[in-house]
Amino acid sequence: MSELNEHIFDPQLRDYESQIIDFFIKEGEIRNRGKKAQLIYAYLLIHRQLTQNQLAELSNLSKGYISSALSSMQNIQLINRKMIPGTHTYKYSFVNDNNFFGFRESSKLVQYYNNFERVVWSEIKKLENLKCEEKSQKRFLITRMKDLIRWTQAVTKIICEQEGYKNPNADKYPNLLNTQLYNSNNELEFFDYEPNLVEFEKNFIDIILSMDNTFRKDPILILEGFFLTRKILSQQKIEELSQYSRATISKSISKMLKMGEIQKIPKSNALISGYKAYIMPNVTEVQLLMQISTHEQILTFQPAIKKIIVELKTNKKKLDRLNGYTEIQDITSKLEEYFSHHEQKLKITRKICHEIKDIQILTH
Template sequence: MQEIRLLSKQSKKIEKELVTFYKTIGNMCSLNSKTTEIFAYLKIYDALSQVQLRKLTGFSLGTISATLQSFLDLDIINRGMIPKTHKNLYRIKPENVNFVYTPNIRIIADLEKLDSFIVEKQTELQALQSKHPIEVTFLHMRLNSLRNYAEVQRRQISREKKYSFFPEDVSELKSLDQTITYPFEIKELEENIMEILGYYRDDPIKVRIRSIFFTHRSVNQQKLMDLSGFSRSTISRFLDQELKREYIRVLPRENRKPRIYYLHSISLTILSNILRTDNYIYSYIPRFHEILTTLQSERQSERDRQDVTFLVAKIEEIIRHIEDFRNGTRFIRQAYHDLLKFLE
């Protein structure tokens, strides 16, 4: 076991494009940018030391060390000491991870936990049904949407069909321009949902605001400030980001009334984003072939031959990985189609 040779300065442009490919995927999945960049370099080089990662990323050793520990906890890398040194080499475990640093086994474990938690909370809410029928039914349906998302992922990751889908339409209870007001405390429920999902643990602002959209569906900016306790500038920044991602939408302004922002279907919104990300991954194959053609034509040029050999092998590997990934994700595409048909 020894340190991997890093690419020369001549090949940094291609290296950067590969990193950007992974970072774009991470951004589309709302994942942490620095964590994704470290993951990207590990995917490219297969194994790196902390010193090499610092040189490649420019991040502090503290950030790199904490990130690598989180990867060890997720079981997507292993660690081994380089002989006759005090350096550890961190090696990616390709069988445990695809194009983002969250392994499928962790995703499905979290979703099964979430599903059980929701069933428990829906049962508890029934005690309030007679007193608050609209509010309880509304929240029940919003939680159903999360269960539908979990079911689609179950069919993709576990290849298991555990349930039929659940009704989630709340339009007959409240129109989009109306914000639900709960007469009972649901903040703890929201926090528990987001904690179980675990996607945004390093971004408490996103955790809090998305949880409000999960349970309330539609809110104006002032209501978001009241419910979250965040400033207007923080809320505005979040809304701008989520509108660009098409995670939330906004109703047309009416007669100087506050604009209403909404997350219509939790399940369809998250799944649409996943499929959009998958399509981005597939769409990059032609570009990778272009890079391959360029590299293969440069075998006798001034470009470092070791760089060429390494990059050709790596890009061919990524293309194979994408093809396998596309074949494997046919289950989520079918489950998404089935959910759309159910919700018609």
């Protein structure tokens, strides 16, 4: 098999490849990832290493887009490239495809969330010492920050229970999973912060976003930050805080509504008269609901992948000599582990939902 067509699987295996690619595209939709980016991820995961020309032939994407996407993936150290000897052509591959599947080292994830929790507690102390005319505004912002910590504690507990780890932060800080943060009677509470709180808020959002080494100032991330601290935002307030165009804001808001991160406040509610308004009522609840929904949607594709695995085993003698068999077998084995991972995580997440006092999440 020459290098010119080694990436083209035999016809009997292309149907399996197409089904797996389709899964990754739909999985990307669930996670709000773009179809083009998902195609590149999927083909690299299946084929292990590809040139730009091979990616273009498989995906039908433009070489310009592929070049830009690969460059971005290199910048965040997701992929690497290696020159083919005797040529000026590079082959691209994942540094560790486990990162894409979410099988990152659990100890590192726990370390990240522990550090995140430490930083937010530290910011809360700064806020407590900040001079503020409106004490109710300060209390509200502290509650929102504690809600973020509570989500961090929830996700850390999920990881530790799944992997059998002890949480290093378990005895360092108050357990907010057992604390009622919100009064349900004040669901539509709204504050327009005084100037010193606005300054603190912007610095805080920059701090929590910059903790992720893949951070880019994506509009959705910025808006998520302001919804985190404000709970309720009007269209006008979003423009004022973010300085983004109306078109950019509308696009971001549409995605956040689709993902279930925020809800639209009915026009009949006169809380913010004359403007479209949106609410992120409870950070922990929103994140847990999104996580449960993501697990459930991804698991709907499990039967189709299991069917491919059975057919590969049943027809092994016919298929194992064909180009692409090893790659298809390898990716379906990873997907089998991936689905098992989601099943376990879903079970633990539902269990933890019942431990949190002031949220009501309906679980199956």
